[in-house]
Amino acid sequence: MSAIILFSAVSLAQLMLAAAMAIASVRMFRGPRAQDRIIGLDTLYINAMLLLVTFGIGTGRVIYFEAALVMGMLGFVATVALAKFLMRGEVIE
Amino acid sequence: MMQSAADMPVWAAIAVAFFLLVGSGLALIGAIGFLRLPTFYERIHAPTLGTSWGIGGIMLASMIFFTVSSGRLVFHEILIGIFVTVTTPITFMLLARAALHRDRAEGNGNVPDKPNRSQPAREFLGESDPRRG
Amino acid sequence: MMLPYPLLTLSLVLMWLLLNGFTPGHLVLGILVAVFASWAMASLRPDKPQLGKWYLLPKLFGIVLYDIVKSNIAVALIILKAGRRSHNPGFLTVELDIENHTAIAVLAVVLTSTPGSAWLEYDSNDKTVLLHILDLDNEAEWRNTIKNRYEKLLMEIFA
Known part of the structure; x- marks a missing residue:
């Protein structure tokens, strides 16, 4: 009984997160400006991180947690670097 | 898959399923809003749905699942929660400031000027704040 | 002073134990890492946030x-x-x-x-x-x- 509940909930959650990733990448390709694309990338990696955690619940393994943690840290550094580039690299001050 | 899940009590499975669906549903709604809202400054609000309770719900589900299935207290997921809660505002603030900077430099009408006495205040700022007149 | 940032040191020890699991060995190692990290922090930034209530x-x-x-x-x-x-x-x-x-x-x-x-x-x-x-x-x-x-x-x- 509980296996069925868990299995369907995990599958549904993974579907929703995959849909969220697809929508975020649509906005990333459509733009219209660079800051929209960067927020799209940010949303994309956060949803991918959540998807990894749901994989961990589905398989019962703890290793996915560490992958998610590393992904969060690298994504944060990447977004901050891109935002700094927008601020200093492109606009003439 | 799911060997340990079969001998889990039903209430725990329902709690895990509830928090998982709340979390991923909020992440999906945030992504939909991110696609649909018309301007950049409105769009910046939508992903915070996913980064506040979207992450919170999925972390809670994972904590309940591993605590019940392994029989000891597991709450290292809270590290991801704390980390994302602290870092998301930083990225959004930096991006919003970069967007403001670019919009001001290009003269895209709809952003308020830098709060600087030498520049004349835009019209709608005068409406929203009487002291600036 | 021994511990310039007691709250930072405590939270670093807690984080170390959450990541590695609680064993006496990791407790000692985590305390060592946290104390050295708080000394490094003290040499980076001398002003300290004042906590009231x-x-x-x-x-x-x-x-x-x-x-x-x-x-x-x-x-x-x-x-x-x-x-x-x-x-x-x-x-x-x-x-x-x-x-x-x-x-x-x-x-x-x-x-x-x-x-x-x-x-x-x-x-x-x-x-x-x-x-x-x-x-x-x-x-x-x-x-x-x-x-x-x-x-x-x-x-x-x-x-």
């Missing part, structure tokens, strides 16, 4: 958690409503009274992680902050929330 921190935490739940529901409803004119976005300038850097940082994190309000920039000359609000129907109420609900409490915590 630190016991009010759980109250702030509870208030923020409740507000995040409330505004999550509000923003989700705005997004799901089809019409584009279902909300009234706008910029808002608020004068702040707090000057403590840590308190301003905490306020910025609180306002940005609450869906529906985003912190754009802080001007240290005017002590004003520019916010963007997704649903600016009641401007006075937003000002009131920021000034009375968060700022007063933060001023008591960071004396």
